[in-house]
Amino acid sequence: MADLFTVLTPREAWSKLEPHLHPMDRLEAVATAEALGRVLAEDTRAPTDLPHFPRSAMDGYAVRAEDTHGATEGLPAYLKVVGEVLMGKPAAVKLSPGEAALIHTGGMLAVGADAVVMVENTRSVDASMIEVVRPAAKGENVIQIGEDMAKGDALLPRGSILRPQDIGSLLSLGITRVSVFQKVKVALIPTGDELVPPETEPGPGQIRNTNAFALASMAAKAGAIPVVMDIVRDNYESLRATAQKALEMADVVVFSAGSSVSTRDMTSRVIESLGKPGVLVHGVSLRPGKPTILAVVGRKPVFGLPGNPASAMITFGIFVTPAIYRLSGCSQAQRFALKAKLTRNIPSATGREDYVPVKIEEKDGELHAEPVFGKSNLLFAMIRADGLARVPLDKGGMAAGESVEITLF
Amino acid sequence: MADLFTVLTPREAWSKLEPHLHPMDRLEAVATAEALGRVLAEDTRAPTDLPHFPRSAMDGYAVRAEDTHGATEGLPAYLKVVGEVLMGKPAAVKLSPGEAALIHTGGMLAVGADAVVMVENTRSVDASMIEVVRPAAKGENVIQIGEDMAKGDALLPRGSILRPQDIGSLLSLGITRVSVFQKVKVALIPTGDELVPPETEPGPGQIRNTNAFALASMAAKAGAIPVVMDIVRDNYESLRATAQKALEMADVVVFSAGSSVSTRDMTSRVIESLGKPGVLVHGVSLRPGKPTILAVVGRKPVFGLPGNPASAMITFGIFVTPAIYRLSGCSQAQRFALKAKLTRNIPSATGREDYVPVKIEEKDGELHAEPVFGKSNLLFAMIRADGLARVPLDKGGMAAGESVEITLF
Numbered sequence: 143m144a145d146l147f148t149v150l151t152p153r154e155a156w157s158k159l160e161p162h163l164h165p166m167d168r169l170e171a172v173a174t175a176e177a178l179g180r181v182l183a184e185d186t187r188a189p190t191d192l193p194h195f196p197r198s199a200m201d202g203y204a205v206r207a208e209d210t211h212g213a214t215e216g217l218p219a220y221l222k223v224v225g226e227v228l229m230g231k232p233a234a235v236k237l238s239p240g241e242a243a244l245i246h247t248g249g250m251l252a253v254g255a256d257a258v259v260m261v262e263n264t265r266s267v268d269a270s271m272i273e274v275v276r277p278a279a280k281g282e283n284v285i286q287i288g289e290d291m292a293k294g295d296a297l298l299p300r301g302s303i304l305r306p307q308d309i310g311s312l313l314s315l316g317i318t319r320v321s322v323f324q325k326v327k328v329a330l331i332p333t334g335d336e337l338v339p340p341e342t343e344p345g346p347g348q349i350r351n352t353n354a355f356a357l358a359s360m361a362a363k364a365g366a367i368p369v370v371m372d373i374v375r376d377n378y379e380s381l382r383a384t385a386q387k388a389l390e391m392a393d394v395v396v397f398s399a400g401s402s403v404s405t406r407d408m409t410s411r412v413i414e415s416l417g418k419p420g421v422l423v424h425g426v427s428l429r430p431g432k433p434t435i436l437a438v439v440g441r442k443p444v445f446g447l448p449g450n451p452a453s454a455m456i457t458f459g460i461f462v463t464p465a466i467y468r469l470s471g472c473s474q475a476q477r478f479a480l481k482a483k484l485t486r487n488i489p490s491a492t493g494r495e496d497y498v499p500v501k502i503e504e505k506d507g508e509l510h511a512e513p514v515f516g517k518s519n520l521l522f523a524m525i526r527a528d529g530l531a532r533v534p535l536d537k538g539g540m541a542a543g544e545s546v547e548i549t550l551f
Numbered sequence: 552m553a554d555l556f557t558v559l560t561p562r563e564a565w566s567k568l569e570p571h572l573h574p575m576d577r578l579e580a581v582a583t584a585e586a587l588g589r590v591l592a593e594d595t596r597a598p599t600d601l602p603h604f605p606r607s608a609m610d611g612y613a614v615r616a617e618d619t620h621g622a623t624e625g626l627p628a629y630l631k632v633v634g635e636v637l638m639g640k641p642a643a644v645k646l647s648p649g650e651a652a653l654i655h656t657g658g659m660l661a662v663g664a665d666a667v668v669m670v671e672n673t674r675s676v677d678a679s680m681i682e683v684v685r686p687a688a689k690g691e692n693v694i695q696i697g698e699d700m701a702k703g704d705a706l707l708p709r710g711s712i713l714r715p716q717d718i719g720s721l722l723s724l725g726i727t728r729v730s731v732f733q734k735v736k737v738a739l740i741p742t743g744d745e746l747v748p749p750e751t752e753p754g755p756g757q758i759r760n761t762n763a764f765a766l767a768s769m770a771a772k773a774g775a776i777p778v779v780m781d782i783v784r785d786n787y788e789s790l791r792a793t794a795q796k797a798l799e800m801a802d803v804v805v806f807s808a809g810s811s812v813s814t815r816d817m818t819s820r821v822i823e824s825l826g827k828p829g830v831l832v833h834g835v836s837l838r839p840g841k842p843t844i845l846a847v848v849g850r851k852p853v854f855g856l857p858g859n860p861a862s863a864m865i866t867f868g869i870f871v872t873p874a875i876y877r878l879s880g881c882s883q884a885q886r887f888a889l890k891a892k893l894t895r896n897i898p899s900a901t902g903r904e905d906y907v908p909v910k911i912e913e914k915d916g917e918l919h920a921e922p923v924f925g926k927s928n929l930l931f932a933m934i935r936a937d938g939l940a941r942v943p944l945d946k947g948g949m950a951a952g953e954s955v956e957i958t959l960f
Contacts, residue, residue: 356719
């Protein structure tokens with residue numbers, strides 16, 4: 143129960159949790175063509191040269207560069223066209239001095255040729271003769287063997303999130319299956335005596351369970367498999383039983399708890415009862431999101447998030463999403479934040495990091511962030527917003543015109 | 552065959568295509584909880600007030616505001632605690648003057664109460680008596696009926712891409728199923744005599760078909776369902792037969808063609824033969840990506856993309872991705888571009904839009920874009936890059952230190 147009720151800065155809180163986060167050791171082999179967004183579990187290297195034959199980068203004529211030396215519009219070089227390199231075939235044409243072969247982009251360089259003259263720099267004299275009006279340097283418009291990638295070159299390191307070009311590159315080298323980290327399973331536990339399932343009409347004092355589903359979507363966006371557990375009542379024994387079940391089946395457990403002090407204390411006691419090291423952080427200097435709990439049971443991170451919908455989403459984004467990336471094996475957990483100009487002052491307090499929903503507009507090639515203020519950070523402020531502006535810890539608010547960092551939703 | 556071989560600017564090219572792009576009329580109903588990233592096909596409105604009862608925004612005591620008027624640390628108001636509002640229950644407690652009820656965040660306001668005093672602003676005298684040390688205004692710390700959302704209020708408009716908070720908001724109002732646009736089907740036709748499937752060892756002059764798979768991943772990222780067709784040889788009849796099959800099964804057809812002039816011409820002739828209006832644009836002032844074909848057959852957009860892997864991806868991002876968004880029914884096709892400071896000069900030519908792969912680094916809170924130069928924009932320049940920097944049409948290159956617009960991969 144160390145640090146209980148000691149409020150830490152978001153950075154301090156993360157640094158307590160971070161040493162406990164390790165990439166999962168469950169791997170699987172998947173078809174490269176289907177691996178978009180998956181995280182590589184192995185370093186990859188080029189098994190062959192790419193290209194594995196000298197290729198033309200242009201439509202034109204394969205030539206011997208020396209035959210074109212000194213060629214100009216006025217004094218062109220005359221070359222005899224002795225054939226055409228067919229696409230997808232070994233170059234059947236062999237050039238002797240003074241000869242050229244028709245070649246297409248991607249075609250294999252004719253034997254004896256060492257450059258390609260773009261078709262734009264040639265004139266046809268007759269069916270078997272061209273004029274070259276500009277000299278070609280040796281290697282010009284030729285992609286040499288291994289120029290894109292040489293055999294043994296490092297391709298993509300372990301921890302890469304596979305993007306379309308990565309999939310293309312792996313396939314171009316014949317790597318049709320890759321070892322990736324299995325997807326992280328995230329269990330979401332909705333707790334509260336006031337909750338009913340979304341399909342139920344809530345009575346007086348009741349609300350629909352929606353946080354768990356919004357957070358499940360955030361987990362899915364981070365590449366994880368979310369599992370929404372049944373609603374748990376504010377009762378130590380049932381909360382503990384559900385938490386234990388969640389810990390057994392999932393890699394990450396998130397309590398989407400009620401906001402009252404008593405519920406938070408119960409969540410914290412349940413976590414402590416499940417195993418070591420237990421609760422690491424209880425309270426973060428963050429608005430919204432102060433009553434956040436960060437914990438670890440065994441090797442699994444466990445989070446207690448505030449019940450307010452906006453607070454729950456914001457703290458999920460700050461702590462749970464990066465934790466999912468770590469467990470997923472990602473080496474690059476962070477993306478680059480957008481910058482925008484504030485249209486209005488945002489009040490804040492020094493020593494606290496504030497997140498304010500903003501609407502982004504582009505004016506004169508610049509991005510502007512308009513704060514969407516809403517009482518208690520209600521959910522509907524979040525749907526009107528494009529992202530969250532961050533007011534750093536050391537600033538007592540920010541002034542209109544200042545540049546803020548935005549996390550897009 | 553209008554405008555054939557007339558090179559248009561990217562904006563002009565898009566404006567020829569855009570009038571032909573309409574949201575698909577194939578809709579489907581899906582569970583809201585599973586609808587992340589889907590596009591709403593209906594305007595949604597709040598069917599009820601949210602909240603539908605007055606809720607406490609804080610842990611504290613439900614009070615009659617007038618009973619606390621003038622209360623100070625030195626001269627507190629004394630209130631009798633007559634009960635507790637249980638979470639999820641109708642408020643059973645009824646307050647008479649001089650009374651208060653214990654209440655938790657999210658609890659239903661006790662009958663007779665009109666404000667909540669935060670627990671921090673009270674002192675316990677004994678089990679049934681508290682001191683209130685600050686006055687509460689009427690409505691303070693209370694979320695009124697309909698304050699988050701009033702019955703009939705516009706929620707999310709048709710065309711919204713559903714984000715986690717949108718899913719939460721819909722569910723909070725009991726909207727558990729939504730009508731969405733069906734996913735757009737994109738057929739990718741790899742063409743070229745030089746292509747072999749990725750699992751085949753290519754012979755001299757041959758390369759693996761990889762563009763179609765990289766583009767399929769881009770289509771999937773844009774929310775579409777990609778279908779990679781079998782490799783088609785450079786032969787008018789087989790290309791036409793495959794194109795016809797693709798047009799029947801898909802909403803968008805993309806030829807990932809060889810780069811040679813003859814292949815491009817064949818693609819263009821095949822498209823013309825399939826139906827009206829046919830080829831709209833053949834050639835865009837873009838580097839890489841000049842030999843791009845934009846066409847429409849019936850209501851379906853058809854694209855002929857250059858064979859160079861980087862060119863194919865860049866032109867897909869500029870033309871095919873926004874077209875997919877339009878067909879998907881998205882109202883907001885564009886995301887906000889990141890800005891970064893160039894670390895080196897980028898040469899370009901006026902009248903041409905250039906895209907240069909860049910690596911992004913954050914230094915002193917600023918983003919810097921380092922161009923990744925690679926001969927012929929090979930695929931491996933793309934895997935080293937984080938995104939593409941755009942050199943606008945009217946600039947003859949850009950200087951180190953200038954701010955460029957970045958599209959992240």
